[in-house]
Structure formats: C-alpha cells, structure tokens
Amino acid sequence: MRAHPDVRTELPRDLEDLQxxxxxxxxxxxxxxxGRLGDQRRAVAFRLLPKGRAxxxxxxxxxxIQAELVEALRSEATAEIFAALDPDDRASLLDELxxxxxxxxxxxxxxxERALTTALLGYPEDSAGRRMSPRVASVRRGTTVSGALDALRRAGDDVETIYTVPVLGxxxxxxxxxxxxxxxxxDPGALVEDxxxxxxxxxxxxxxxxxxxVVRDGGYVAVPVVDHEHRLLGVLTVxxxxxILEAEDDEDSARVGGSEPLRRPYLTVSVLGLVRAxxxxxxxxxxAASLTVGVQSYFEAELDAVVALALFIPLLIGTGGNAGSQAATTVVRALAVGDIRRGDLLRVVGxxxxxxxxxxxxxxxxxFGPxxxxxxxxxxQVLAITVVGVCLLATTVGSxxxxxxxxxxxxxxxxxxxxISTFVDTxxxxxxxxxxxVVLGI
Amino acid sequence: MRAHPDVRTELPRDLEDLQxxxxxxxxxxxxxxxGRLGDQRRAVAFRLLPKGRAxxxxxxxxxxIQAELVEALRSEATAEIFAALDPDDRASLLDELxxxxxxxxxxxxxxxERALTTALLGYPEDSAGRRMSPRVASVRRGTTVSGALDALRRAGDDVETIYTVPVLGxxxxxxxxxxxxxxxxxDPGALVEDxxxxxxxxxxxxxxxxxxxVVRDGGYVAVPVVDHEHRLLGVLTVxxxxxILEAEDDEDSARVGGSEPLRRPYLTVSVLGLVRAxxxxxxxxxxAASLTVGVQSYFEAELDAVVALALFIPLLIGTGGNAGSQAATTVVRALAVGDIRRGDLLRVVGxxxxxxxxxxxxxxxxxFGPxxxxxxxxxxQVLAITVVGVCLLATTVGSxxxxxxxxxxxxxxxxxxxxISTFVDTxxxxxxxxxxxVVLGI
Structure with a gap:
C-alpha cells in the first residue's frame, strides 16, 4: 500500500487523516x-490511493466524475488507468470528456485496445452495443465440454464473464x-451443442x-449481443x-419531478448545476401556466359576481393536479418496466x-357536506360537478x-x-x- | 409438449389459438x-402449459399473480408447483395467500423443504433474510481448489448459485x-483460503x-447473507x-406520484384496484388543501380590494408546487440510491x-416584464417578490x-x-x- 510518490512528500494534517x-x-x-467530496479534495484523495486500488x-x-478526475490528474497517471479499464467503461468515459x-x-x-474501444463508440448512444463488453468468451459447436472448460480456463481474466458462454456456428x-x-x-465428453x-x-x-x-426479467448473468445476422458481437452482463436501469430510473424520476437528471451523485453537483437542471x-x-391567467381573465365577470368561487380555485387545481400525476406516474412506470405497450392506448385510457x-x-x-x-x-353543487369533471379529465390526460x-x-x-398538471389546471x-x-345562473 | 389432461377435452376456438x-x-x-390477461383467462391459459413449462x-x-393462480387452480396441480419453487420464492408467495x-x-x-421455507418466514418482511436463498454452496477453509470444484459439481442444481462460494471457518x-x-x-492443489x-x-x-x-454497487453475482455472528445463513443473488430494486422503484414512483404502489402489472389491476390505490x-x-381555502378567506378583504390578485394564484401555486416537487424527487431519489444520508440534512437543505x-x-x-x-x-412587483419567496420555501420544504x-x-x-406541494401552496x-x-398598501 504505497501512495503515489508525487504526493507523498508533504501532506497537510487533514489529508493524513483522510488517507x-x-x-x-x-x-x-x-x-x-x-462521491461526497468537492472537486479538488476528490482529486487529492484519489491520488492518495495505492495504484492497484486506484x-x-x-x-x-x-x-x-471519472471525467473530472481525468482532467484534474496528471496525464501519465490517467493514461495508465485508462488502459486498465474495460472497453465498455472506456467508451462511457470518452462520452464525458x-x-x-x-x-x-x-x-x-x-x-x-483502441480498436475494441472505437468499435463500441460506433454504436448509437443509449444502444446495447455501446454498453456491451466486446471481450466475450465463446465456444464453437463441436467442442466437447472438457474442451470448453479448458478454453474458459485459458481465457481467464481476458473476458468479461465466463459464466454464460455463447455457442457459435x-x-x-x-x-x-x-x-x-x-x-x-x-459429462466431459459430451458436445456443447448437446x-x-x-x-x-x-x-x-x-x-x-x-x-x-431482458437481462432483469430473465434473471440472466449475461446475455449475448448480436448483429442483425445474429453474429456474436459482445455480451451485456447483469x-x-x-x-443502465439505475440511470434510466434516475432519469425518469427526475423528469417526472420536472427537472433534468443530474447524472451524478447529488452532493457532487454544484448549486449552479442544480439550478441549470x-x-x-x-x-x-x-x-404554460400563464394560460390559467388568461382563463381567469376571460371569466372575470363571473369571478366578480361570486367572489367565493375564487376561494376554491387552489383546492380544485391541486386535486386535478394530484389525480393527473397519479395517473401519469403509474403509466410512465408501467411503460418503463414493459407492463404496457404503445398499442395499449385505448385500453389504458378507458x-x-x-x-x-x-x-x-x-x-x-x-x-359535498363540508x-x-x-x-x-x-x-x-358547482364544486361537486367540477371535481368529477376534473378527475375524469386528469386521469384521461395523465394516462x-x-x-x-x-x-x-x-x-x-x-x-x-x-x-400534465399545468394542462389540467387550465x-x-x-x-x-x-x-x-350554469348552476349559479351568472 | 402435452397440455394438462383436464383441459384437453373441449377447447373453444380462441383458446386453441391461445395455446x-x-x-x-x-x-x-x-x-x-x-400479465396482460384477466383473472379467468389467465387461469385457463396457465393450464394449457405443459407441466415443466408451467x-x-x-x-x-x-x-x-401467483397467489391468484393458486386460488384459481385445482389444489393437486398447485401443490406440485409449490414444491418445485425455491424456498425464497415460496416465502414471497405465502405472504400473498x-x-x-x-x-x-x-x-x-x-x-x-418446509423447514427451509418457514425459516425464511421468521425474518421480518422487507429484510434481506426474507429474500435470500437458504440453499447455498459453501466450502470449508482447508479445502483444495480441486476439492472445491468437485463439491460444486456434486451440489449441482441443489443450490441457488455456484458462482460465488463462501469460504467458512x-x-x-x-x-x-x-x-x-x-x-x-x-492451481488445483492450492487451498481455497489462499x-x-x-x-x-x-x-x-x-x-x-x-x-x-450492496449487490448492485459492487457488481456482484451474489452476496452471502450472515447472522450477527457472521455465520452463513444464505445468499442473495443478483x-x-x-x-427487489424494481419493486422499491415501483413503490417510490407510485408514492412520489401520490398513490399506493400496485405491486403487480398495471393491466392486471382492476379499475376498483386503481381507485383504491x-x-x-x-x-x-x-x-390538506382545504387550508388554502382558509388562507384565502382570511385575506378576503385584500382579494376584494384587488381582484387582479386572484388571476395569478394558480400560476404562483403551480410554480411553488413544481419547484417543491423538483427538490423532493431529487432528494428522494438520492436517498434511495444512497447518495445522501440522514446526517446530510443541513448540507442538503443549505x-x-x-x-x-x-x-x-x-x-x-x-x-417581471410580461x-x-x-x-x-x-x-x-408583488409577483416578483412572491416568486422568490415561494421558490425558497418550496426547495427548503421539498428537500x-x-x-x-x-x-x-x-x-x-x-x-x-x-x-409538499399542498403545504407549499398554503x-x-x-x-x-x-x-x-405591504407593496399595494391595502
């Protein structure tokens, strides 16, 4: 456990604690x-790690965060770490740099290594190809079980996983x-295709x-990634x-809440970053909500005639918004996990x-009573009729x-x-x- | 591929299609x-499956859904299927019955099998013990690598996974x-502890x-589950x-949207079930929102004096609600994935x-201009000052x-x-x- 030599010389007291x-x-x-440290302290703390650990x-x-470290660290150190990464991790990092x-x-x-990495970068962002590992163990049809085991033993650490092995024709x-x-x-003598x-x-x-x-639903350790002709390209591990699913859930959760996903741990995002998102x-x-001002201006005469109507606007609007967001979050989630599909529109809305x-x-x-x-x-009476209409509207629009x-x-x-709530509000x-x-005859 | 004999006799045309x-x-x-069929058709469709497949x-x-099938099917068939399940899956099903x-x-x-299953039921709901598999492959310290491989070969299908093997003292x-x-x-002759x-x-x-x-963050295939004395009890597989994470995300997503999680595929939930949730x-x-009625009644004189104030209420309330829900969803998600902890309160709120x-x-x-x-x-001026106050309030409360x-x-x-939005509204x-x-001097 030896720290990098270039920082060993003079360590302030709190860095010694950190180390x-x-x-x-x-x-x-x-x-x-x-993930909880600021940029500068993070770079310093990272340099304190022994090399293998780093x-x-x-x-x-x-x-x-990898990208920020790469920019903060001296280039020789990063070149070494970069070379030690898996090709798919390298591709993700390059996207950020x-x-x-x-x-x-x-x-x-x-x-x-360069060829493996650039091949991944050729697939569209957010595609399985971008996230697969191209270093995949495989065996040919006609290999015996013992031959396959020997091949896996030799493959050793060069491949991403040896637990799921594609059999190739x-x-x-x-x-x-x-x-x-x-x-x-x-049986060691059996053929892999059997x-x-x-x-x-x-x-x-x-x-x-x-x-x-597909990986989650099937409970697989890994799934082969293929091209249109079903030829092996790589493997997507669990x-x-x-x-991927965590990042997608982050994204859905942020967007349902009306902001852009942060794509990194919360505490490492600056306040300006939060504002930007x-x-x-x-x-x-x-x-969008300025439409509500327009609607109210349009009905100003009615509002003047019965000022009590204004009292219930926030409550009605809140209820519509809540009913709409219940329907919307349910449907968004069901779409994300594949429980409903695009063709289910009519059934779901009904x-x-x-x-x-x-x-x-x-x-x-x-x-009604209260x-x-x-x-x-x-x-x-007005409120009762309105709340039925608003709920019907909210769930229809929300779904x-x-x-x-x-x-x-x-x-x-x-x-x-x-x-959806802004739309339902209006x-x-x-x-x-x-x-x-109609009811009050105004 | 033979269907269960009890339904083979007379199949309506559409069931033949289904089969x-x-x-x-x-x-x-x-x-x-x-997961997309109604209760009755599902039970029929399930019976059409050949036994191993079922x-x-x-x-x-x-x-x-398992629970509903168990109740819909004849008891001999279910007893057989129940016996074929893993103990942890059995425990989850029993919870629903x-x-x-x-x-x-x-x-x-x-x-x-009964002992394995009831042991799991002894752990609290939502605990790792309830979800682990008690059928775990392990080797003792002092075993050689080749001895361990032989043991795993013999364990075969009796254990949940042989990819991660705890070494026991x-x-x-x-x-x-x-x-x-x-x-x-x-090296086949090496000891497992080495x-x-x-x-x-x-x-x-x-x-x-x-x-x-823990499993996700470390990228593990499985993690041993232990008791307080660090003794092996089972294994939690990826x-x-x-x-588990999917179910927790379902729950968070539903609750952030203001409803109870459905805990089953959307299309299998009845409309009454949706209403109940x-x-x-x-x-x-x-x-909670009726508080807004109270607040507006309290300020009725001001509202009467300047009716134009009412025009902007939905817009202001919407903005506060949105700013609050941005902060809340961000923090809820960061808590769920472990990016922030309970002790971070002051830092986050600041x-x-x-x-x-x-x-x-x-x-x-x-x-301001518009x-x-x-x-x-x-x-x-009133709107500008209010919107700053409302945003400050919303993010503080929301976080x-x-x-x-x-x-x-x-x-x-x-x-x-x-x-949070209801609270912020008020x-x-x-x-x-x-x-x-203050600004208008009313």
Missing part, C-alpha cells in the same frame, strides 16, 4: 466517499448458450433499457444491466377514464399523454406530472367557471 | 402475456468468498433495499437484488435554499421533509411531491397576500 480513513475502507466505501475505485465511479482529452487517451492505447452465429454451471456438471440452451440475445442496436430489461423546466411550466369518474364521484360525495357548510349548497409521447419517440417521463378552470355559470 | 400462440413463445413472453413460468410471475391456503400448501411439503463463520471463475483458473477474496456480506436483518444496493391519498390531499433563491431570482427577472405589461408594475421522514422511519417517497398564498398588503 488513514481511506486505507480502512473497502472499494465501494471509497467510491461513496469520493484502478478498482476508478472503475466504479460515475463516468461524469472534451474531444482533445479523449483523443489523447485513445492515442495512448495499444492498437487492439459457422460465421460466429450464436446457436445457443451454455452456462459454466451446466458445463461443470455435464448441453446448451436456446440463446436469449439482444441486438447491438437495441435500446439499452430494453436490453437491460452488473451493466443494473447500472431545473430552471428551464420551471420557465416552460410558467409559460380504464383510467372509469377510474377518474369513480374517484371524482367519491370525492364529490365526501366533500363544502355546503362552508360555502352554501349552490357552490357545493394518454405519456403513451402518445412514447409513440412519437419522446421520453414519457418528460411530459409527465408537471406538464382546463379545470374552464370546467369550473362553465359549471358555475 | 398455439403460447407454444411459440419463450418463458418471458408467456409471463408477459399472462413451473418455469410460475416462478417468474409476480407473487400477487390467505392463511388457510398457505397452511395447506406448507403442509404438503416434505419436512426439509469454524462455526460456519464466513471468512471470505471465492468465485467459480477464480477456482477454475487457480485464493479467496475478502467477503462483502449483508446481515439477514438488513433492509432488503440496502442489501440489494437476480433477486434486481427484483389512489382515493385515500386524494382525500388526504384535499383535506444547497437547496441557495438553489431556490437563485431559481426564484431568475424567474422573477424573466417574468407581468408588468399584463397587470401593471405594482402587481408585477428537508423527505430527509426528516427517513430519520423517523417513514418512507421519504410518501411525504414527497403531493404533500404557505405560498400567505406570502403572496402578505407581500401584496
């Missing part, structure tokens, strides 16, 4: 700790997979979230699938309309917009809760004042 | 398809783990989400970890207050409440967006009217 603390942590704890820790950091730094790091690799076409477990318990199972594969151009869902959304939503009608009826029934007591029977968004290729989470006001005009 | 379609699907596709499919269904059915199924098991204490991969490439790595373990009483995060939340939120102040200032600066044009300079909730043991997602109105009183 001591880090020495007692496991890799994941160091990763967490670095690579391990670096591998587990978020690509955004300025072009100049990326080119320098790529140039420092040997020709084989002519032209590297994947004909099946065999698990290391199956190989181990099978012990293999049908291969569940994903294509390199598939969306990474779809590919990760740990990569978990990272949110301000455009808030401005857009305000522009269910949600019925749900909205029932919700509105329950709320109207429960709220509302009549506070504001009189007539206003209570249909995300599915329609998915159909036209927009992330459903983007159009979820905040936009239409809800129209319903409210229209009902009031 | 034909299902025969061409892989297991995951059948699981998806069953068990595979059943294993991958949600526990809630009425006590009588659960007791009958447990009674039908052999003594060993006296009293079944876990001293390290060795991967099958490491065993395969090591090739093992330090064991990352979780305790059986740990929260399941924490345990699953596919179980992924299922949402209605209590909506009612609670309406009760950052969020600054963020709110900056957001409010930007919105005020951008909005507001002055629509409603005059004085009202624009602190989830962390405080976690501290007192409440799911942070429960108190997230909807409750206080926002107070700010609005107070600022208006």
């Amino acid at each position: 001591h603390r880090i020495a007692g942590m496991d890799t994941q704890e160091v990763v967490d700790e670095l 690579v391990e820790v670096f591998e587990d950091l978020d690509p955004a 300025p072009a100049g730094v990326a080119a320098r790091l790529l140039g420092g690799l040997g020709p084989d 002519p032209g590297r076409v994947v004909e099946g997979v065999v698990s290391l477990r199956r190989l181990l318990v099978s 012990v293999m199972s049908p291969a569940v594969t994903v294509e390199a151009t598939d969306d990474q979230e779809h590919a990760a869902n 740990d990569d699938a978990m990272r 949110r301000v455009v959304w808030l401005l857009l939503l305000i522009v 269910r949600e309309m019925l749900t909205g009608l029932l919700l509105g009826t329950v709320l109207a029934a429960v709220g 509302a009549a007591w506070v504001a009189g029977v007539q206003i209570a 249909s917009i995300p599915i329609l968004a998915r159909r036209v290729g927009i992330d459903p989470a983007i159009v979820a809760a905040p936009f 239409l809800g006001l129209v319903i409210y004042f229209s009902v009031a005009k | 034909h379609r299902i025969a061409g699907m892989d297991t995951q596709e059948v699981v998806d398809e069953l 068990v595979e499919v059943f294993e991958d269904l949600d526990p809630a 009425p006590a009588g059915v659960a007791a009958r199924l447990l009674g039908g098991l052999g003594p060993d 006296p009293g079944r204490v876990v001293e390290g783990v060795v991967s099958l991969r490491r065993l395969l490439v090591s 090739v093992m790595s330090p064991a990352v373990t979780v305790e059986a009483t740990d929260d399941q989400e924490h345990a699953a995060n 596919d179980d970890a992924m299922r 949402r209605v209590v939340w909506l009612l609670l939120l309406i009760v 950052r969020e207050m600054l963020t709110g102040l900056l957001l409010g200032t930007v919105l005020a600066a951008v909005g 507001a002055a044009w629509v409603a005059g300079v004085q009202i624009a 602190s409440i989830p962390i405080l909730a976690r501290r007192v043991g409440i799911d942070p997602a429960i108190v997230a967006a909807p409750f 206080l926002g109105l107070v700010i609005y009217f107070s600022v208006a009183k």
